Amino acid sequence: xxxxxxxxxxxxxxxxxxxxxxxMKNITLRFGGVVAIKDISFDIREGEIRAxxxxxGAGKSSMLNVISGFYVPQEGEVWFHGAKxxxxxxxxxxxxxxxxxxxxxxxxxxxxxxxxxxTGRLSFMKTNILQQALWKGKAEAEENENREAVEKIIDFLExxxxxxxxxxxxxxxxxxxxxxxxxxxxxPKLLLLDEPMAGMNVEEKEDMSRFIxxxxxxxxxxxxxxxxxxxxxxxLSDRVVVMDYGRKIGDxxxxxxxxxxxxxxAYLGVSHD
Amino acid sequence: xxxxxxxDFKTSYTDDSQTFPIKFDRYxxxxxxxxxxxxxxxxxxxxxxxxxxxxxxxxxxxxIGLNILVGYCGQVxxxxxxxxxxxxxxxxKLMTAFPDxxxxxxxxxxxxxxxxxxxxxxxxxxxxxxxxxxxATLAAQFFLVWLFNxxxxxxxxxxxxxxxxxxxxxxxxxxxxxxxxxxxxYLFCLIFLAFCAIIARNLTRGTTGRSxxxxxDMDIAAEIIGxxxxxxxxxxxxVSSFFVGIAGALFFAVYLGAVEVGEVFGxxxxxxxxxxxxxxxxxxxxxxxxxxAFLVLLxxxxxxxxxxxxxxxxxxxxxxxxxxxxxxxIMFLILEPHGLAQLWRVTKEKLRLWPxxx
Numbered sequence: 029x030x031x032x033x034x035x036x037x038x039x040x041x042x043x044x045x046x047x048x049x050x051x052m053k054n055i056t057l058r059f060g061g062v063v064a065i066k067d068i069s070f071d072i073r074e075g076e077i078r079a080x081x082x083x084x085g086a087g088k089s090s091m092l093n094v095i096s097g098f099y100v101p102q103e104g105e106v107w108f109h110g111a112k113x114x115x116x117x118x119x120x121x122x123x124x125x126x127x128x129x130x131x132x133x134x135x136x137x138x139x140x141x142x143x144x145x146x147t148g149r150l151s152f153m154k155t156n157i158l159q160q161a162l163w164k165g166k167a168e169a170e171e172n173e174n175r176e177a178v179e180k181i182i183d184f185l186e187x188x189x190x191x192x193x194x195x196x197x198x199x200x201x202x203x204x205x206x207x208x209x210x211x212x213x214x215x216p217k218l219l220l221l222d223e224p225m226a227g228m229n230v231e232e233k234e235d236m237s238r239f240i241x242x243x244x245x246x247x248x249x250x251x252x253x254x255x256x257x258x259x260x261x262x263x264l265s266d267r268v269v270v271m272d273y274g275r276k277i278g279d280x281x282x283x284x285x286x287x288x289x290x291x292x293x294a295y296l297g298v299s300h301d
Numbered sequence: 302x303x304x305x306x307x308x309d310f311k312t313s314y315t316d317d318s319q320t321f322p323i324k325f326d327r328y329x330x331x332x333x334x335x336x337x338x339x340x341x342x343x344x345x346x347x348x349x350x351x352x353x354x355x356x357x358x359x360x361x362x363x364x365i366g367l368n369i370l371v372g373y374c375g376q377v378x379x380x381x382x383x384x385x386x387x388x389x390x391x392x393x394k395l396m397t398a399f400p401d402x403x404x405x406x407x408x409x410x411x412x413x414x415x416x417x418x419x420x421x422x423x424x425x426x427x428x429x430x431x432x433x434x435x436x437a438t439l440a441a442q443f444f445l446v447w448l449f450n451x452x453x454x455x456x457x458x459x460x461x462x463x464x465x466x467x468x469x470x471x472x473x474x475x476x477x478x479x480x481x482x483x484x485x486x487y488l489f490c491l492i493f494l495a496f497c498a499i500i501a502r503n504l505t506r507g508t509t510g511r512s513x514x515x516x517x518d519m520d521i522a523a524e525i526i527g528x529x530x531x532x533x534x535x536x537x538x539x540v541s542s543f544f545v546g547i548a549g550a551l552f553f554a555v556y557l558g559a560v561e562v563g564e565v566f567g568x569x570x571x572x573x574x575x576x577x578x579x580x581x582x583x584x585x586x587x588x589x590x591x592x593x594a595f596l597v598l599l600x601x602x603x604x605x606x607x608x609x610x611x612x613x614x615x616x617x618x619x620x621x622x623x624x625x626x627x628x629x630x631i632m633f634l635i636l637e638p639h640g641l642a643q644l645w646r647v648t649k650e651k652l653r654l655w656p657x658x659x
Contacts, residue, residue, distance in 0.1 A: 096525055122527030134522035136515050138584065147515050150527040153508040157536055163503035171507060172314040214527065 036073055039266055046074030049250050050095070050218060055104035057090055057274075064090045065101065066274040072218065077244055078252045079261045081285075082271035083295050088254045089131060091271070092220050095252070096128050097121035109217075123151045127211040128220035131254075133203045137196040141187060141206050142178070144195055148213030149174045178213050184246075185209045185239060201232040205239070212243060219243070221253040225260060233257065237264060258296065262286065270295060305653065320502055337491055342484040350483035355556045357597045358490040359548050362497050364577040364589035366544030371575070372583035373505055374537035375517030376426050380438035382570035383445035384542050386562050387415045388549025390455050393464045396477075396554065397457055404469050404476050404554070408493065411550035412543040418445075419542020426534045430520075442571055449562040463561050466554040477554045486555050493551060497544050501586055504540065513537050514584070545574075580633050582642025591641035599626055 036045045050072040057065040065087045072078045080088045093099040095106065097118040106113045108124065127148065136144050152174055160167040182188055185205050190198060195206060204224065211219055224240065225233045237260055243249050255261050261268065262282040270278035270285055272294040278285045285291055292298060309324050311317040321327040345354065363381060370378050392411035395402070422441040426434050449455050456464050468478035475481045476489050504510050512533040515523035524530050553560045560566070573596065581592020600622050607618030637644055 098521075098525060117529075118525045119527045119529045122525060128525060130522060134519050134525075136518035136523070138518050139511070139514050143511055143514070147511045147523075147526060147528070150508065150512065155508070157504070157509055157540075160507045160509050161500045161503050163507070167503070167507055168315060171318060175314040175318070210526065 036075075043075065043245075043266075045076050045266060048072070049074045049109060051107040052091075052095070053105040053107065055091070055094060055101045055106070057087070057094060057099055057101045063274050065094070065271075067104075068271070068274075068276045069104075070269050070276065070279055072250060072252055073267075074250055075244070075248055076250055076267065077240070077265045078250075079265035079268045080252065080254050080271065081256070081258075081261055081268060081295065082277075085273075086271040087274040088271055089222055092128065092222050092252070092254060095218075096126055096220060122214065125214070125217035126220065127214040127216035127218075129204075129207045129211050129222060129224060131222040131226065133200075133207055135195045135203055135207055135210070138194070140192050140194055141198070141209075142182075142191050144206055145178045145181065145209045145213045146174065148210040149178060151214060152177075177215075181209050181212050184242070185212075201228055201235075204228070204232075204236065208236075208239065208243075212247075212249075215247075216249060219249050219251045221251060221255075223254050223256065225255055225257055233260060240264060318506060320506070334495075337495075338488070342488055345483045345487055347483045350487050351556075352601055353597060354487055355490055357593055358487070358494045359551045359556055360574065360577060360593040360597055361590050362490075362494050362551070363545050363548035363574045364581060364593045365497055365501050365586060366541045366548065367574050368578045368581075368583065368586070368589045369501060369505070369513070369544070370537050370541035371578055372585065372588070373510060373517060374513040374534065374541075375520075376423070376534060376537060377431065377435040378438040378541070379435050379568070379571045379575065380422060380441035380445070381545055381574045382566040382568060383442040384415050384419055384545040385549030385552060385570060386445055386449055386566035387418045387542075388412060388546030389553035389560055389566065390449055390464065390562075391415065391546065392550035392554050393457075393466070394455070396467060396469055400467070400469070404471050404489070407469075408547055408550045408554070412547040415546020415549065416539040416543040419538045419545070420535050423535055423538030423542075426538065427531060439568075442568055446562055446566060461561075463559055464553065465559045466557075469554075478558065481555070490551055490555060493547055497547065498586060498590075501540075501544070505586070509533075509536060517584075576630060580630060580640055582640030585640070585642035587645065588640050588642030591645070595641065596626070599629070 036047055038044055048071045051069075052071070053069050055065050055068050056063070068091070080091060082088050090099060094101050097116055097120070100115060136147065139147070153170060155167045155170050159165065182191060185208060187202065187205055187209060190202060190206075195203065198206065208221075208224065221240070225236050228236065240251065240253070241264065244251055253265070265282060267280060268278070268282055268285045269276060270288070270291045277294055278288045278291040280288075286296070305325070306323050311322070316322070321330050341354070363385060367378065367381050370376050388411045391414040392407050395407040395410055396404075399407075422438060425437040429437060450462065456462055459465075466477040468475055468480060470476055471489065474485045476485055505513070512523070512528045515526065515528050516530060516533045520530060523533075549566070552565070557565065577592035577596050578589060579592070580595055581590070582588025603622045603625060604618055607613045607621065608615055633640070
């Protein structure tokens with residue numbers, strides 16, 4: 029791997045990784061006396077699959093919540109596309125092009141799959157409430173336009189058959205896929221995945237892994253993911269951040285991380301055979 | 302057998318997202334419209350209009366309004382009676398201040414005024430939810446009724462403290478007051494109901510409706526997905542209050558003609574409309590119609606059966622009526638918490654497969 033800090037690098041399998049898209053600078057997040065994240069800095073490059081790993085309670089999900097604007101860190105700065113991000117509400121972060129999925133599926137249970145995915149396209153909806161009340165004209169045109177984009181994602185993730193099904197009726201694995209569809213519908217610049225494979229069997233994990241790789245490959249989406257399945261993490265990701273008790277204890281390619289003694293002690297462990 | 306979607310192919314997204322995607326539903330809708338606008342006005346009389354049709358039409362508007370807030374956006378409100386009173390008093394002030402302006406304009410403006418008041422009382426929803434919000438809207442209910450009782454300007458300093466609808470017309474046809482013909486009042490309310498139902502449907506199938514439902518189903522996730530909670534909640538309050546205000550204005554001006562605010566728009570009214578929404582089905586426009594029809598029809602049917610058919614004394618029937626309506630509400634909540642709309646949905650699914658069980 030050639031590493032060039034300003035321009036990016038080329039991975040072993042020949043994918044070009046671009047410049048830094050998002051940079052976290054000295055983030056510290058406290059809840060009262062509990063320090064969830066302690067002075068962590070790392071960056072995410074364009075087109076990259078970046079993993080965040082670590083034992084339970086290490087602060088991984090908190091980190092994702094900081095990126096998506098749900099938590100406001102006490103110290104540190106978030107830089108997005110070369111500019112320091114001012115403090116903003118989560119929906120404004122979403123409109124900037126950061127979409128995410130959740131550890132415990134957070135779909136809108138009362139709505140159909142189609143409506144859920146359409147909700148992901150909110151930032152493309154420009155008509156006002158009067159135009160929507162009329163429906164005919166602008167609102168309908170906009171609806172159809174976005175429906176077309178959503179149908180492409182539905183095709184891509186192979187969920188055509190459950191389009192009109194209420195989400196509450198779906199099995200777990202499909203719900204995860206619908207959640208990914210909803211995030212993709214936003215055409216994000218940065219996609220955050222919080223344990224996309226938690227609770228899945230091997231076959232579902234394989235499917236999900238392929239979808240993640242395809243998303244990265246076809247749309248060029250930058251992805252940051254949290255995952256506990258080390259096989260998946262090491263295979264998918266270009267670079268890995270390792271956290272433990274709110275600190276960063278490792279950062280680098282999967283190989284570098286795998287051989288980092290501190291990471292082995294805190295998280296990976298050694299095999300007993 | 303004939304209720305089928307097989308062979309009814311959609312070739313455009315417009316076709317797919319229309320209000321009644323199944324042909325049979327669509328034709329039934331046209332038939333209902335034709336009967337409502339073309340046949341009933343010719344056969345209507347005063348009894349039918351005052352006992353059944355007007356209250357049904359007006360309550361249906363109020364129920365659609367409340368359903369947008371409670372059923373679609375998940376914000377519980379107990380202030381419906383108060384907001385109806387705002388519509389009624391706004392309409393009264395407009396009617397007396399501008400006697401020459403068409404009633405259509407007055408009722409619309411009354412809805413608009415109520416929307417503004419609704420947004421004001423919706424502001425607490427940004428910080429509190431669930432029961433606590435319900436209590437905050439309850440405060441709105443009591444405050445508004447108190448306000449209209451205590452400030453003489455609202456009832457034009459009349460000695461009785463009541464408001465009386467003066468005679469007003471639309472295109473020369475009298476709509477309010479004792480001389481209004483039944484068919485005219487009926488059509489006037491029906492036009493507003495059709496208008497409100499179509500607007501509600503258009504909003505709920507589009508972007509705004511999805512934002513509302515997202516807030517209802519999981520507000521934190523909705524915000525992270527990109528829903529602006531402030532905008533979603535306040536538009537829900539505005540649209541909901543707009544409809545409820547129209548219902549209040551019609552209830553006062555067209556249906557009752559004279560209103561004493563504490564009696565007509567008290568907390569009972571809030572609960573009645575809320576029951577309609579719950580029994581009809583939360584988050585369903587059809588449910589609002591069904592709930593309103595159910596709670597308007599039921600007392601009339603019970604009275605006809607008790608007094609006219611069985612010949613019981615009126616007071617006993619009146620008491621029994623309360624018992625039976627109460628029992629039915631409880632039964633409904635236990636057996637079908639999703640209301641009449643869900644029953645209807647299940648029936649349709651069964652019909653689609655009929656005569657086969659699966």
